[in-house]
Amino acid sequence: MLEELKRQVYEANMDLPKYGLVTFTWGNVSGIERESGCFVIKPSGVEYEKLRPEDMVVVDLEGNIVEGSLNPSSDTSTHLELYKAFPKIGAVVHTHSSWATSWAQAGRGIPCYGTTHADYMYGEIPCLRCLSEEEINGAYEMNTGRLITEYYIDKDYMAVPACLCKNHGPFAWGKNAKEAVHHSVVLEEVAKMAARCEQINPEVKPAPKELLDKHYMRKHGANSYYGQKSAK
Amino acid sequence: MLEELKRQVYEANMDLPKYGLVTFTWGNVSGIERESGCFVIKPSGVEYEKLRPEDMVVVDLEGNIVEGSLNPSSDTSTHLELYKAFPKIGAVVHTHSSWATSWAQAGRGIPCYGTTHADYMYGEIPCLRCLSEEEINGAYEMNTGRLITEYYIDKDYMAVPACLCKNHGPFAWGKNAKEAVHHSVVLEEVAKMAARCEQINPEVKPAPKELLDKHYMRKHGANSYYGQKSAK
Amino acid sequence: MLEELKRQVYEANMDLPKYGLVTFTWGNVSGIERESGCFVIKPSGVEYEKLRPEDMVVVDLEGNIVEGSLNPSSDTSTHLELYKAFPKIGAVVHTHSSWATSWAQAGRGIPCYGTTHADYMYGEIPCLRCLSEEEINGAYEMNTGRLITEYYIDKDYMAVPACLCKNHGPFAWGKNAKEAVHHSVVLEEVAKMAARCEQINPEVKPAPKELLDKHYMRKHGANSYYGQKSAK
Amino acid sequence: MLEELKRQVYEANMDLPKYGLVTFTWGNVSGIERESGCFVIKPSGVEYEKLRPEDMVVVDLEGNIVEGSLNPSSDTSTHLELYKAFPKIGAVVHTHSSWATSWAQAGRGIPCYGTTHADYMYGEIPCLRCLSEEEINGAYEMNTGRLITEYYIDKDYMAVPACLCKNHGPFAWGKNAKEAVHHSVVLEEVAKMAARCEQINPEVKPAPKELLDKHYMRKHGANSYYGQKSAK
Numbered sequence: 001m002l003e004e005l006k007r008q009v010y011e012a013n014m015d016l017p018k019y020g021l022v023t024f025t026w027g028n029v030s031g032i033e034r035e036s037g038c039f040v041i042k043p044s045g046v047e048y049e050k051l052r053p054e055d056m057v058v059v060d061l062e063g064n065i066v067e068g069s070l071n072p073s074s075d076t077s078t079h080l081e082l083y084k085a086f087p088k089i090g091a092v093v094h095t096h097s098s099w100a101t102s103w104a105q106a107g108r109g110i111p112c113y114g115t116t117h118a119d120y121m122y123g124e125i126p127c128l129r130c131l132s133e134e135e136i137n138g139a140y141e142m143n144t145g146r147l148i149t150e151y152y153i154d155k156d157y158m159a160v161p162a163c164l165c166k167n168h169g170p171f172a173w174g175k176n177a178k179e180a181v182h183h184s185v186v187l188e189e190v191a192k193m194a195a196r197c198e199q200i201n202p203e204v205k206p207a208p209k210e211l212l213d214k215h216y217m218r219k220h221g222a223n224s225y226y227g228q229k230s231a232k
Numbered sequence: 233m234l235e236e237l238k239r240q241v242y243e244a245n246m247d248l249p250k251y252g253l254v255t256f257t258w259g260n261v262s263g264i265e266r267e268s269g270c271f272v273i274k275p276s277g278v279e280y281e282k283l284r285p286e287d288m289v290v291v292d293l294e295g296n297i298v299e300g301s302l303n304p305s306s307d308t309s310t311h312l313e314l315y316k317a318f319p320k321i322g323a324v325v326h327t328h329s330s331w332a333t334s335w336a337q338a339g340r341g342i343p344c345y346g347t348t349h350a351d352y353m354y355g356e357i358p359c360l361r362c363l364s365e366e367e368i369n370g371a372y373e374m375n376t377g378r379l380i381t382e383y384y385i386d387k388d389y390m391a392v393p394a395c396l397c398k399n400h401g402p403f404a405w406g407k408n409a410k411e412a413v414h415h416s417v418v419l420e421e422v423a424k425m426a427a428r429c430e431q432i433n434p435e436v437k438p439a440p441k442e443l444l445d446k447h448y449m450r451k452h453g454a455n456s457y458y459g460q461k462s463a464k
Numbered sequence: 465m466l467e468e469l470k471r472q473v474y475e476a477n478m479d480l481p482k483y484g485l486v487t488f489t490w491g492n493v494s495g496i497e498r499e500s501g502c503f504v505i506k507p508s509g510v511e512y513e514k515l516r517p518e519d520m521v522v523v524d525l526e527g528n529i530v531e532g533s534l535n536p537s538s539d540t541s542t543h544l545e546l547y548k549a550f551p552k553i554g555a556v557v558h559t560h561s562s563w564a565t566s567w568a569q570a571g572r573g574i575p576c577y578g579t580t581h582a583d584y585m586y587g588e589i590p591c592l593r594c595l596s597e598e599e600i601n602g603a604y605e606m607n608t609g610r611l612i613t614e615y616y617i618d619k620d621y622m623a624v625p626a627c628l629c630k631n632h633g634p635f636a637w638g639k640n641a642k643e644a645v646h647h648s649v650v651l652e653e654v655a656k657m658a659a660r661c662e663q664i665n666p667e668v669k670p671a672p673k674e675l676l677d678k679h680y681m682r683k684h685g686a687n688s689y690y691g692q693k694s695a696k
Numbered sequence: 697m698l699e700e701l702k703r704q705v706y707e708a709n710m711d712l713p714k715y716g717l718v719t720f721t722w723g724n725v726s727g728i729e730r731e732s733g734c735f736v737i738k739p740s741g742v743e744y745e746k747l748r749p750e751d752m753v754v755v756d757l758e759g760n761i762v763e764g765s766l767n768p769s770s771d772t773s774t775h776l777e778l779y780k781a782f783p784k785i786g787a788v789v790h791t792h793s794s795w796a797t798s799w800a801q802a803g804r805g806i807p808c809y810g811t812t813h814a815d816y817m818y819g820e821i822p823c824l825r826c827l828s829e830e831e832i833n834g835a836y837e838m839n840t841g842r843l844i845t846e847y848y849i850d851k852d853y854m855a856v857p858a859c860l861c862k863n864h865g866p867f868a869w870g871k872n873a874k875e876a877v878h879h880s881v882v883l884e885e886v887a888k889m890a891a892r893c894e895q896i897n898p899e900v901k902p903a904p905k906e907l908l909d910k911h912y913m914r915k916h917g918a919n920s921y922y923g924q925k926s927a928k
Contacts, residue, residue, distance in 0.1 A: 023649065023653055024646070024649070026580065043692065044691050044692065045690055045692060046692070070692055071689075071691070074682065074689060074690045096579075096580045098656060098657055098660070099660065101578065101657055102657045102660035102661045102664055103661075103664055104578065105577035105578040105657060105658070105661040105671075106577075106661045106662075106664035106665035107665060107668065108664060108665055113337035113338075113399065114333065114337040114400055114401070115328075115399060115400045115401065116258065116328045116401065130671070130672060130675065131675075133672070133674040136674045136675055136678045137674065137678070140678055140682075167577065167578045167579060167671040167672070168578055168579045168675075169578070169579065169580065182256070185256070189255055189330070192330060193330055193333055193334045193337060194337070195660060195664050196330070196331065196334035196427060197334045197335075197337040197338045198338075198664070199427060199431065199663065200335055200338035200340060200427050200430070201338035201339060201340050204337065204338050204339065207337075207362070208362060208365070208399070210365040210368045211362065211363075211368055211399055214368045214369070214372055218306065218372075225303075225306060226277055226306045227276050227277025227303070227306075228275065228276065228278070228302055228303055345801035345802075345863065346797065346800065346801040346863045346864055346865070347792075347863060347865065348722065348792045348797060348865065414720070417719065417720070421719055421794070424794060425794055425797055425798045425801060426801070428794070428795065428798035428891060429798045429799075429801040429802045430802075431891060431895065432798055432799055432804060432891050432894070433802035433803060433804050436801065436802050439826070439863040440826060440829070442829040442832045442833065443826065443827070443832055443863055443864075446832045446833070446836055450836075457767075457770060458740055458770045459740050459741025459767070459770075460739065460740065460741060460742070460766055460767055487881065487885055488878070488881070490812065507924065508922055508923050508924065509922055509923025509924060510924070534924055535921075535923070535924055538914065538921060538922045560811075560812045562885070562888060562889055562892070563892065565810065565812060565889055566889045566893045566896055567896055568810065569809035569810040569890070569893040569900065569903075570897035570900050571900065572896060594903070594904060595907075597906040600907055600910045601906065604910055604914075631809065631810045631811060631903040631904070631907055632810055632907075633810070633811065633812065659895060659896050662896070663895065
């Protein structure tokens with residue numbers, strides 16, 4: 001089942017090492033088919049060189065394995081919480097990409113210092129608190145997901161489609177697997193440039209709101225004019 | 233029309249990912265034929281892997297699309313302003329290359345700390361102010377171009393063939409597409425070394441004027457002696 | 465003799481340049497067969513491009529060359545001390561990998577700032593003191609090994625399977641050559657992220673103990689649930 | 697003439713981009729045959745992709761072009777001064793490699809923080825002063841060479857076979873072209889690690905003299921025991 005989605009999720013997983021976002025097995029992509037309420041996710045701990053489309057595991061929104069002989073990613077419960085709370089998303093990516101993880105370890109959100117960031121994410125990419133001892137010792141991965149979804153409860157999760165979990169690493173999402181990986185690449189790039197930017201000018205201030213508005217709307221608003229009409 | 237120029241501009245665009253200056257579609261090169269008053273530019277938002285010479289869009293200096301079925305780069309109006317104000321240039325490059333963009337985000341010009349810089353750019357590479365709210369909400373890309381050309385109104389735009397736009401990123405130019413890309417690579421390299429140089433010695437001062445004169449003239453003056461005579 | 469082990473150790477040595485951990489000949493991997501009390505190690509100063517499985521040198525735990533026409537690595541005595549004191553290990557890796565060596569030169573252990581680190585190493589990766597003048601001028605490589613084994617005398621060497629030697633560089637180990645190289649890659653990655661993390665937030669604190677416990681146990685405890693059962 | 701030397705110097709020049717030490721044409725290697733008093737050097741400004749062994753230019757120690765239809769490197773006079781003052785060297789390398797040039801721009805010598813450095817260079821790699829206005833406007837490249845040779849007049853130029861020229865970049869040398877390039881790679885690597893090391897611990901002190909002695913002698917002294925006897 002879900003052969004086409006498995007292929008897309010497989011290819012998106014393979015894009016993680018291609019874009020330099022993962023070392024070893026430190027990342028996973030999932031994608032959901034909303035009609036069936038099932039999502040497809042990378043199996044846990046399988047090396048990218050050995051991964052095949054048919055290894056993808058199918059899981060339903062109660063967390064039951066619907067198809068697949070391998071264990072799904074240990075982060076499956078986090079993905080699941082995001083799918084339940086964010087109805088517009090079609091895919092979730094988790095990595096330990098180096099610069100984004102450095103910000104997560106530092107416990108700081110990534111300020112929006114320029115248009116590279118503003119083209120994809122409207123304002124600061126938040127860094128969420130570390131889970132409490134109780135949350136960690138309980139349903140850890142589910143609680144990670146809930147921390148994220150609770151943060152976005154009064155915010156537009158499509159306007160800032162990525163966040164950092166303190167002492168852990170980044171999660172990103174999008175309308176499909178390709179876009180979610182794209183957001184992960186953007187996140188890593190802006191994390192790198194923001195760190196260097198603060199090194200070059202420790203007094204730097206975030207970009208003004210009108211520039212954020214302009215660039216975000218240039219790509220995303222009703223009057224967007226970036227790219228080709230047919231490609232939207 | 234302009235088949236040879238299209239090929240040159242296509243190849244210069246393809247050099248951007250080759251030299252590590254762009255991620256995804258975050259960059260564009262254009263080149264002008266002064267006789268016809270038309271320039272050739274990358275189409276907007278097309279992935280580099282899929283780009284073909286015949287996809288290049290031909291635009292005139294009033295901004296009309298003369299040939300091409302795709303939308304030109306969303307930065308076309310910026311390129312156009314540079315062509316109108318800088319009669320000696322044959323090409324313009326815009327990227328979000330990582331180190332140069334970090335300086336642009338930091339709002340600082342890149343001081344000339346050594347001969348690598350001085351061989352190509354005579355003195356500091358300026359960082360221009362962020363546009364005002366009015367300029368952003370008006371003809372944003374045209375205003376970006378005008379900010380650049382107004383800065384150079386009393387300066388030699390061929391002596392410092394690159395600048396940074398605050399909170400945005402770099403623009404570079406040259407007598408043809410190959411040279412403009414070359415300047416973009418130089419810019420990225422000196423941006424990287426200047427940041428590291430300040431980290432190694434926070435009290436560092438720019439290189440003395442006589443060294444700048446020597447290296448710039450060694451390559452560019454009437455008595456230049458770098459390279460092969462036939463290659464000039 | 466030990467043909468299969470020679471092949472494994474050869475391949476693990478070749479993984480060092482593949483993962484960007486060595487320049488020139490600046491690294492070596494060895495692996496031991498506990499029954500015979502012999503270990504296999506890279507020959508000294510041989511370039512990786514020219515290395516062959518049959519060049520591996522077989523050494524016993526008294527330091528005698530049992531087989532091989534080439535000199536073993538100049539670090540052989542350090543490896544030997546680790547094998548004698550750490551009965552559970554099957555392999556040792558030494559490199560001058562760039563980030564880990566920078567921490568070693570800085571004389572600081574690498575704090576555990578997040579789960580990437582905690583998944584493999586339980587807490588800070590220690591930086592051991594520089595040897596005394598007497599120790600350096602005596603049996604230098606043996607004394608390096610003893611410094612390491614004395615540090616771990618009251619600690620679990622399998623829980624933190626890597627350390628730094630001040631002014632020198634990192635050593636890592638594992639149950640076999642593949643795992644020891646894996647730990648060297650993890651060490652380099654967490655060394656890089658910890659340095660950047662401190663740059664982003666100079667006030668950063670190590671990750672809380674409960675997070676370390678959770679992640680280490682998720683992969684290593686009796687109730688571990690990362691990966692596939694068959695792969696453990 | 698000097699066909700074998702031309703091939704060696706050609707290959708050493710091609711190693712510069714291979715090891716990531718040069719962008720475009722920003723580097724050059726030369727090698728000398730002491731009997732004839734002639735040295736072979738890269739032509740000026742020729743791209744590495746187009747370089748051929750037969751393009752190498754033969755120059756004598758008075759600076760006359762003995763063979764070759766292309767202009768020799770604009771840095772030829774610097775190489776020449778080193779050959780005249782350093783009788784034991786067989787080759788010279790100049791690059792603008794990124795980390796070493798950052799130290800040169802910062803005007804600081806590279807302290808010896810560890811054994812990677814001590815294995816090849818005995819103590820700090822010096823940063824020489826910027827030339828005076830008179831020296832720059834006179835025989836600039838010759839004066840660069842004389843500044844270097846005067847610094848080493850009372851020092852062992854084989855013990856520290858590299859230096860930095862302030863606001864410019866590094867020079868390295870060795871007994872042949874391969875070794876000189878090897879030293880350039882070491883220089884870049886230790887420049888990188890020293891900068892990061894100071895970032896990790898701003899209070900870091902150079903490695904103790906006894907460790908420098910040990911590592912330098914392990915590789916270079918009469919009782920050296922690194923590598924294979926046949927390879928020395």
